[in-house]
Amino acid sequence: xxxxxxxxxxxxxxxxxxxxxxxxxxNSMFDYFLWYKKYPAEGPTFLISISSIKDKNEDGRFTVFxxxxxxxxxxxxxxxxxGDSAVYFCAARGLNTxxxxxxxxDGTTLTVKP
Amino acid sequence: xxxVSQTPKYLVTQMGNDKSIKCEQNLGHDTMxxxxxxxxxxLKIMFSYNNKELIINETVPNRFSPKSPDKAHLNLHxxxxxxGDSAVYFCASSPKRAxxxxxxxxxxxxxxxxx
Numbered sequence: 001x002x003x004x005x006x007x008x009x010x011x012x013x014x015x016x017x018x019x020x021x022x023x024x025x026x027n028s029m030f031d032y033f034l035w036y037k038k039y040p041a042e043g044p045t046f047l048i049s050i051s052s053i054k055d056k057n058e059d060g061r062f063t064v065f066x067x068x069x070x071x072x073x074x075x076x077x078x079x080x081x082x083g084d085s086a087v088y089f090c091a092a093r094g095l096n097t098x099x100x101x102x103x104x105x106d107g108t109t110l111t112v113k114p
Numbered sequence: 115x116x117x118v119s120q121t122p123k124y125l126v127t128q129m130g131n132d133k134s135i136k137c138e139q140n141l142g143h144d145t146m147x148x149x150x151x152x153x154x155x156x157l158k159i160m161f162s163y164n165n166k167e168l169i170i171n172e173t174v175p176n177r178f179s180p181k182s183p184d185k186a187h188l189n190l191h192x193x194x195x196x197x198g199d200s201a202v203y204f205c206a207s208s209p210k211r212a213x214x215x216x217x218x219x220x221x222x223x224x225x226x227x228x229x
Contacts, residue, residue: 002156032215034217036217036218036220041123041222041223042222042223043118043204043206043220043221043222043223044157044204044218044220045219045220046217046218046219049215049217051215087155089157091157095215098145098162098169098170099145099208099216099217099218100145100147100159100162100169100170100206100208100218101159101170102159102218104156104157104158105156106154106155106156107155
């Protein structure tokens with residue numbers, strides 16, 4: 001039962017353009033969402049998060065949008081840089097849930113071409 | 115200066131063997147975790163300890179036994195290894211129980227291959 005889905009296994013964009021990574025969830029109890037970035041041979045690192053009381057959170061080039069009614073979130077990277085090439089995981093959990101209980105998607109591999 | 119470190123990074127072994135993976139964090143966090151990333155790339159929680167106390171124990175074969183000698187260390191011992199245990203195992207930590215907002219800090223992963 002995949003409660004968090006990232007339907008695009010891969011995405012390729014040109015440097016300087018926008019990257020949009022999508023994530024869908026099914027559990028209406030989820031109210032805290034995170035994006036992690038993972039380089040090869042490294043562990044995931046936290047990128048940005050959003051709670052369900054917001055519909056947008058921005059941090060530099062990274063913006064996460066949350067559409068609760070559609071149970072959908074997206075990560076926008078503008079402008080994309082070659083160093084952004086990595087696997088991006090979205091994760092979701094309840095705010096009153098231990099961080100370890102986060103449910104992860106299976107990742108989207110982003111390639112940013114120079 | 116690595117925040118969450120795991121050893122070994124790569125482990126190749128035969129079916130039936132027993133092996134251990136060690137994890138240490140120098141972030142001063144109270145809570146540590148073991149995750150398994152299977153062939154389908156999903157990260158799934160296995161165990162979590164908060165200050166040496168087991169707080170999460172997912173449906174994992176009892177061949178897997180975590181041990182936390184102190185809050186900075188969480189080791190994973192696997193008995194009678196099976197082919198299906200081949201995966202990347204990630205250790206992670208977080209401040210306290212990290213309920214509410216808060217993220218996980220992951221180690222680099224340990225790739226276990228069972229032949």
